[in-house]
Amino acid sequence: MYTSKTSIDTRLTEGYQPDPAWRGRLTAGIVTVLLLYPMLLASEFQPWILLDAQSLHATWNFLSSFVPPAHSREFLMLMLGATWQTVAIATAGLALALLAATPLSLLACTRFSVSRMESGKLRTASAIIRQIARWILVALRSVPELVWALLLVRIVGLGPTAGVLAIAMTYSGMLGKVYAEILESSESYTTQVLLRNGSSRLAALFYGALPESASELISYTTYRWECAIRGSVVMGFVGAGGIGQRMDESMKMLAGDEVSTMLIIFVLLVACADMVSGFLRKSLG
Amino acid sequence: MTYVLKNVSVRHAAAERSNLSHALNDIDLTVAQGEQIALIGPSGAGKTTLLHTLACAHPPLFGEFSLFGVSPWAITHAQRHALRAHSFLAPQTPPMPPRQRVVTAVLAGRLPRWTIWQAIASLLRPREAEAAYLALTRFDLQDKLYSRVDRLSGGERQRCGMARLLVSDARAFLVDEPLSALDPTLALQTLKTLQDEATTRNATLICSLHQVELALEHFPRIIGLRDGRIVFDAARADVTQEMLNALYRNARSLDSHSTECKEIPPIIAPHVHLENQY
Numbered sequence: 352m353y354t355s356k357t358s359i360d361t362r363l364t365e366g367y368q369p370d371p372a373w374r375g376r377l378t379a380g381i382v383t384v385l386l387l388y389p390m391l392l393a394s395e396f397q398p399w400i401l402l403d404a405q406s407l408h409a410t411w412n413f414l415s416s417f418v419p420p421a422h423s424r425e426f427l428m429l430m431l432g433a434t435w436q437t438v439a440i441a442t443a444g445l446a447l448a449l450l451a452a453t454p455l456s457l458l459a460c461t462r463f464s465v466s467r468m469e470s471g472k473l474r475t476a477s478a479i480i481r482q483i484a485r486w487i488l489v490a491l492r493s494v495p496e497l498v499w500a501l502l503l504v505r506i507v508g509l510g511p512t513a514g515v516l517a518i519a520m521t522y523s524g525m526l527g528k529v530y531a532e533i534l535e536s537s538e539s540y541t542t543q544v545l546l547r548n549g550s551s552r553l554a555a556l557f558y559g560a561l562p563e564s565a566s567e568l569i570s571y572t573t574y575r576w577e578c579a580i581r582g583s584v585v586m587g588f589v590g591a592g593g594i595g596q597r598m599d600e601s602m603k604m605l606a607g608d609e610v611s612t613m614l615i616i617f618v619l620l621v622a623c624a625d626m627v628s629g630f631l632r633k634s635l636g
Numbered sequence: 637m638t639y640v641l642k643n644v645s646v647r648h649a650a651a652e653r654s655n656l657s658h659a660l661n662d663i664d665l666t667v668a669q670g671e672q673i674a675l676i677g678p679s680g681a682g683k684t685t686l687l688h689t690l691a692c693a694h695p696p697l698f699g700e701f702s703l704f705g706v707s708p709w710a711i712t713h714a715q716r717h718a719l720r721a722h723s724f725l726a727p728q729t730p731p732m733p734p735r736q737r738v739v740t741a742v743l744a745g746r747l748p749r750w751t752i753w754q755a756i757a758s759l760l761r762p763r764e765a766e767a768a769y770l771a772l773t774r775f776d777l778q779d780k781l782y783s784r785v786d787r788l789s790g791g792e793r794q795r796c797g798m799a800r801l802l803v804s805d806a807r808a809f810l811v812d813e814p815l816s817a818l819d820p821t822l823a824l825q826t827l828k829t830l831q832d833e834a835t836t837r838n839a840t841l842i843c844s845l846h847q848v849e850l851a852l853e854h855f856p857r858i859i860g861l862r863d864g865r866i867v868f869d870a871a872r873a874d875v876t877q878e879m880l881n882a883l884y885r886n887a888r889s890l891d892s893h894s895t896e897c898k899e900i901p902p903i904i905a906p907h908v909h910l911e912n913q914y
Binding site for chain 2: 465466468469470474538540541543544545546547548549550551553554555557558559562563565566635
């Protein structure tokens, strides 16, 4: 039993150093807490408000109207149409986002740079193009889709067009950034060898990097599709159509049974997106 | 001349500026079109770096380097990249994504010749699949044409990499340890296929090998590399046992007795790491 330091032979531990990483970790932990605490105060997070008598009463009244969910034939047909519109807005928006994100992510990614393969550095021109592509991606995704939708509703009027364009703009920024990072962190070896043997950059992408990272790209894209469905619901509240607009109306009328049907539809939609993602990744093997 | 190198020194891209040791030092080398050369030397001698330099993968630090009579680092970026299609660098680890099909992996050797649209279309429906089939036949892998790469054994993958070399248009083959995953019979067969192809095309073949006996038996010209320098560059008949002993002196202990590592000059250590990075 080594209960005291003296019982260890000091000759054996002569070269022993305490873990040099420990102090850094401790400091990082303290700094994190010091940074997070003021944020908690600034956000005025007061969960106990939920529990005072008035809130409990209001919650109970609203929630009790949830059961049973609205299920009249007429309402369900209305929901079917609205759900379809929501999915269509999300899908069309994401497809447009893909069109913009793919070329931008290739420009932003250094993996396919021949000059980088040669000397480990980018040529000045390529570095500038890459930086511009990154800025475009930042600009696109820094504005939330809801804000784009509010602006676009002013331009193209109420309706799904605003929602589609809003999703396309924000999501092209997100997809472009993450695609570039997935390609950047994929196994570079096959791509590098193809470049060394004289393939063009795009060919190296299609024959080297894509098969290496196809699964990650697909799973991220289907996840974003799921997010786009949620996003298009939210944008319905500002008049971009779909199930969100219906939910806004039902909320204002305090029709809890209708809201609960819509919540069930949300869960089903997300579960569906999850299944699609699982199926696609499985078929890739 | 396929390659002319005068006083070429190369520093590995990953090496720090303060690091005075180069991956290659004062390399003088002239290679005529159609020559077949074996590159031998202990691990970390710079064999892979030399092959990469010949493939224009990275620029030399000093010295003159020309390839097919052109100085690749004096021409434009695009011209240099076009020049790369004339040589084929086959790395030790076959560069094939696990989920790719063999037919696609082999046909990747045609990419420099294809337009990008042809390349994309070939992913959907393989273009010139017969060429891939013929290339695989020469390594007895024809029945793997539509298998996925991750279903192949290590030796099969290595031969697939060689099949990619066969479908390329290259006039110079730079092959890094092509036999490392093969049993002796397959090794002989693979080497013969490579050499036959090089002879038929009048392509230059430079092959790094760990099997000294095979090198001496099959290659007319042998280059011994150690610590980034050419120790000897001789016809097969002129290579003596003393030259080989000097080439591999101390270095063998790296594999067998780790305690003897201290005898190896410190300069070797970083290169060992660099050469094995794949």
